Amino acid sequence: MNINRLDQNFLKTLTVLYVEDDTDTREQFSEFLRRPVGTLITAANGVEGLEAFKKHLPDIVVTDILMPQMDGLTMAYEIRGIVPSVPIIVITAFEQTDYLLRAVNIGIDKYVTKPVNSYLMFECLLECVHRLRAEEQLKLQHQREIGEVWSKHNKIVAGLAGGIAHDYNNMIQAVLGYAFLAKSGPDRGAVHYLDKIEQCSDDAKKLGQMLRILGEDYGENMQRGQLMPLIQLYTKNILFNTNIALTVDYPDDIPDVSFFEHQMELVFSNLATNAVEAMPTGGTLHLAARNSTVTEEDALPLVPGNYLHITLTDSGSGIAPEVLPHIFDPYFSTKQRAGQKGMGLSLALCHTIIMRQGGIITAESSPGNGATFHIWLPAAK
Numbered sequence: 028m029n030i031n032r033l034d035q036n037f038l039k040t041l042t043v044l045y046v047e048d049d050t051d052t053r054e055q056f057s058e059f060l061r062r063p064v065g066t067l068i069t070a071a072n073g074v075e076g077l078e079a080f081k082k083h084l085p086d087i088v089v090t091d092i093l094m095p096q097m098d099g100l101t102m103a104y105e106i107r108g109i110v111p112s113v114p115i116i117v118i119t120a121f122e123q124t125d126y127l128l129r130a131v132n133i134g135i136d137k138y139v140t141k142p143v144n145s146y147l148m149f150e151c152l153l154e155c156v157h158r159l160r161a162e163e164q165l166k167l168q169h170q171r172e173i174g175e176v177w178s179k180h181n182k183i184v185a186g187l188a189g190g191i192a193h194d195y196n197n198m199i200q201a202v203l204g205y206a207f208l209a210k211s212g213p214d215r216g217a218v219h220y221l222d223k224i225e226q227c228s229d230d231a232k233k234l235g236q237m238l239r240i241l242g243e244d245y246g247e248n249m250q251r252g253q254l255m256p257l258i259q260l261y262t263k264n265i266l267f268n269t270n271i272a273l274t275v276d277y278p279d280d281i282p283d284v285s286f287f288e289h290q291m292e293l294v295f296s297n298l299a300t301n302a303v304e305a306m307p308t309g310g311t312l313h314l315a316a317r318n319s320t321v322t323e324e325d326a327l328p329l330v331p332g333n334y335l336h337i338t339l340t341d342s343g344s345g346i347a348p349e350v351l352p353h354i355f356d357p358y359f360s361t362k363q364r365a366g367q368k369g370m371g372l373s374l375a376l377c378h379t380i381i382m383r384q385g386g387i388i389t390a391e392s393s394p395g396n397g398a399t400f401h402i403w404l405p406a407a408k
Contacts, residue, residue: 034156035063041159042066042083043152046076046090046099047118059145060089063152073097080106085113087155089148092119103135112162114155118143165323176328176387201227249285251407254335255316257288258295262314262339265299270309277316282406284335290380294388297373298339298400305343305398313340319403328387333406340399346392354390 043064047053048071061067068083070076072094080088080102088106090099103115116137137151202224255277266273302312319336321329346354355378381388385405392398 034153037156037160038063039065041087042068042085043087043089044068044070044076044079044085046070046073046102048072048091048094073099073102076102077105081109084110086159088113088115090117092117114158116151172328249287251283251285254284254286254291255281257291259314261292261295262299262312265296265303266312269303271303271306272311274311274313281316281318282333282335284404285407286384294377294380297377301373302339302341302343305341310342329403334403335406337402338399340397342397345394345396346398347394351390351392
């Protein structure tokens with residue numbers, strides 16, 4: 028049989044578990060299986076096979092059905108509970124409907140009858156190999172995407188540090204300059220310069236608060252609980268005395284998350300503030316949340332698992348396509364900055380906080396159709 032080198036090399040990296048109660052059949056067929064695969068593990072019945080699977084976690088399982096102590100389909104069902112995606116090939120001397128139905132219900136990948144045709148068995152192995160290779164490529168792609176997101180995250184953090192340091196230097200220079208003028212100038216100018224010093228001090232205090240929130244220690248100090256009531260409160264506080272209506276939609280069974288309240292307040296207050304600026308004459312802000320199970324197939328730069336997926340959707344003018352890719356960049360802003368310190372930090376801070384808690388934040392928008400921010404936060408374990 029012709030086999031390409033990629034499949035051949037990949038087979039040599041795999042471990043196969045072969046379970047068969049008949050000694051002669053097991054010995055003979057083991058010789059056939061041992062040639063193409065990297066490692067072959069054998070077992071005489073379902074109980075031994077299940078223990079071998081737990082110990083070695085093989086890549087492919089080949090098993091007879093009728094065996095003492097535990098039949099092959101029962102063993103396959105137990106294996107599916109451990110590793111749901113492992114390819115399983117069953118071999119039997121019968122073609123009875125009840126076996127076929129059980130095999131289908133369990134999710135058996137291939138079904139081969141005795142006497143086994145070696146060519147057919149090898150074809151089954153190759154199909155499993157192709158599936159495993161495809162899954163491996165997806166995992167590698169997923170890891171690359173996560174790496175790219177973290178690389179961007181690190182650049183954002185570096186930008187934050189550089190930008191904040193720049194603003195601090197400017198503030199210190201202003202304080203020193205105005206203090207010098209207050210001491211050396213006429214008395215009537217002292218109050219004006221002292222006002223300027225006070226303004227610079229307030230700006231420095233705000234930046235210091237941002238740094239303090241970002242620097243909060245992770246671990247046991249994080250609180251665990253329902254986040255949505257707090258988000259609703261933060262958002263209402265920002266929308267107070269505006270012409271913006273808040274609508275809320277989330278089920279009762281949303282998962283708990285682990286979080287720092289100060290950080291979450293900063294994130295969602297900033298998002299709500301941006302929504303207010305996007306709707307100067309009023310509008311609607313919709314807050315929603317859902318349970319979300321992220322898998323590798325979702326192509327999200329997240330570790331597979333359970334998440335709380337939060338969305339904030341405004342009815343504003345939307346974000347221009349050329350601006351959207353840059354909204355989480357530090358010190359990027361479409362507003363005139365003038366002398367205001369810290370402008371352009373809000374979304375970068377949101378991105379950093381969410382990333383540090385194991386989640387991601389993204390945005391989608393089109394001009395004239397508002398904007399939606401998506402936040403995924405890992406469910407508490």
